[in-house]
Amino acid sequence: MQKSLYLTSNGRLRRHENTLYFETEVEKRSIDIENVEQIHIFGEVDLNTKALNYISQYGIVLHFYNYYGFYAGSFLPRKKNVSGDVVVRQALHYLDREKRLFLAYCFVESAVYHMMRNLRERKEAEAFLIAIEDEWGKGRFNISNIAELMGLEGRIRNIYYQSFNQFLPEDFAMEKREKRPPTNPINALISFGNSLIYSHTLSQIYQTQLDPTISFLHEPSEKRFSLSLDISEIFKPLIVDTVIFKLLNNRQISLEHFDEDLNYCYLNQEGKKIFIKEFQSKLETTVRHRQLNRNVSYKGFIRLECYKLIKHFIGDQVYSPLKAWW
Amino acid sequence: MFVIVTYDINEKRVNKVRKILKKYFTWVQNSVFEGEITLGKLEKCKRELLSVIEKDEDSVYFYEMEYKLVCNKKVLGQEKNYDSIII
Numbered sequence: 101m102q103k104s105l106y107l108t109s110n111g112r113l114r115r116h117e118n119t120l121y122f123e124t125e126v127e128k129r130s131i132d133i134e135n136v137e138q139i140h141i142f143g144e145v146d147l148n149t150k151a152l153n154y155i156s157q158y159g160i161v162l163h164f165y166n167y168y169g170f171y172a173g174s175f176l177p178r179k180k181n182v183s184g185d186v187v188v189r190q191a192l193h194y195l196d197r198e199k200r201l202f203l204a205y206c207f208v209e210s211a212v213y214h215m216m217r218n219l220r221e222r223k224e225a226e227a228f229l230i231a232i233e234d235e236w237g238k239g240r241f242n243i244s245n246i247a248e249l250m251g252l253e254g255r256i257r258n259i260y261y262q263s264f265n266q267f268l269p270e271d272f273a274m275e276k277r278e279k280r281p282p283t284n285p286i287n288a289l290i291s292f293g294n295s296l297i298y299s300h301t302l303s304q305i306y307q308t309q310l311d312p313t314i315s316f317l318h319e320p321s322e323k324r325f326s327l328s329l330d331i332s333e334i335f336k337p338l339i340v341d342t343v344i345f346k347l348l349n350n351r352q353i354s355l356e357h358f359d360e361d362l363n364y365c366y367l368n369q370e371g372k373k374i375f376i377k378e379f380q381s382k383l384e385t386t387v388r389h390r391q392l393n394r395n396v397s398y399k400g401f402i403r404l405e406c407y408k409l410i411k412h413f414i415g416d417q418v419y420s421p422l423k424a425w426w
Numbered sequence: 427m428f429v430i431v432t433y434d435i436n437e438k439r440v441n442k443v444r445k446i447l448k449k450y451f452t453w454v455q456n457s458v459f460e461g462e463i464t465l466g467k468l469e470k471c472k473r474e475l476l477s478v479i480e481k482d483e484d485s486v487y488f489y490e491m492e493y494k495l496v497c498n499k500k501v502l503g504q505e506k507n508y509d510s511i512i513i
Binding site: 103104105106107108109117118119122124129130132133134135373376377380 | 445452462470
């Protein structure tokens with residue numbers, strides 16, 4: 101399995117002796133470049149074009165995050181899998197109102213399904229589960245445009261986040277979801293997790309023929325890879341939220357893992373490391389796939405989602421979003 | 427699959443071999459590398475090595491295991507964690 105590398109310390113990424121070196125003040129470490137798929141950079145890292153050229157030869161994607169752990173951008177090497185045909189058809193699905201709504205609905209449906217799945221096992225959250233079912237049951241049939249769909253999703257997500265208070269430790273109470281910047285620990289965790297899943301999804305999309313800028317649920321605004329946001333929607337409750345629940349309920353992350361500044365809050369170095377470790381092991385967890393009859397990791401499911409979309413675009417098979425059956 | 431590589435190479439060529447292995451595996455000890463790798467990449471690595479080594483003088487051992495768990499690695503003394511994905 102191709103691995104993801106996370107650089108949380110400061111240092112220099114260097115091409116040396118035909119492989120990659122990461123040099124920090126304390127150590128100098130060689131990286132087995134053939135086995136790396138993506139590198140996530142959280143620290144202050146220097147690199148030069150010599151390193152970038154070498155990295156791009158191996159098709160490694162670099163993701164950069166700022167000091168607060170927010171996604172800043174990516175270095176994407178020359179794309180190898182391109183297909184004009186798929187891109188044109190993908191765009192056609194965006195332009196057709198009905199087709200676009202169908203795909204957008206699929207993403208939300210799957211996201212809501214996974215949110216309910218998270219709450220189902222928890223007795224404390226029963227009332228919230230019923231509220232979500234109610235909202236979704238009523239709302240899903242009266243959607244005529246994307247804005248309404250987004251509104252419905254927003255309302256459901258609101259109830260969903262409210263329910264966190266019922267089963268997470270008191271230190272991590274959530275009044276409401278806040279972004280940019282998050283003001284309390286639980287919001288910081290969600291934001292950090294979402295940044296990670298967003299870039300992981302982008303890496304997967306990038307290895308398929310899809311164009312990451314043409315999206316369906318989110319508006320394909322010019323400055324973001326919004327298809328990645330669409331697909332992440334499915335995996336946020338499935339991966340990020342479950343990781344957060346696990347870390348908090350097992351007390352692996354506590355308040356000391358956060359730095360609080362004037363009026364915002366973010367994970368510190370140690371906290372990031374714990375989170376990334378759990379996140380990565382979640383991504384590598386495998387589940388037996390019923391149709392493929394082999395084990396597929398969570399990361400693999402993200403890729404499969406891309407393939408399903410391609411099949412949908414070229415008219416091979418209608419897209420049906422992932423609904424975790426295990 | 428999980429592979430452990432050890433080698434004994436004439437000093438003239440040892441650096442070349444080390445540089446090739448470094449691309450595919452993580453360094454654990456002097457003359458020892460280990461790591462997870464795909465069959466294809468392992469084959470590629472072996473081809474690269476063959477072009478460098480002298481067959482009647484040098485030797486490279488590959489201990490190939492289907493899963494990492496089979497290996498059941500135990501460490502006495504210092505464990506150097508060179509293969510962690512978080513640096």
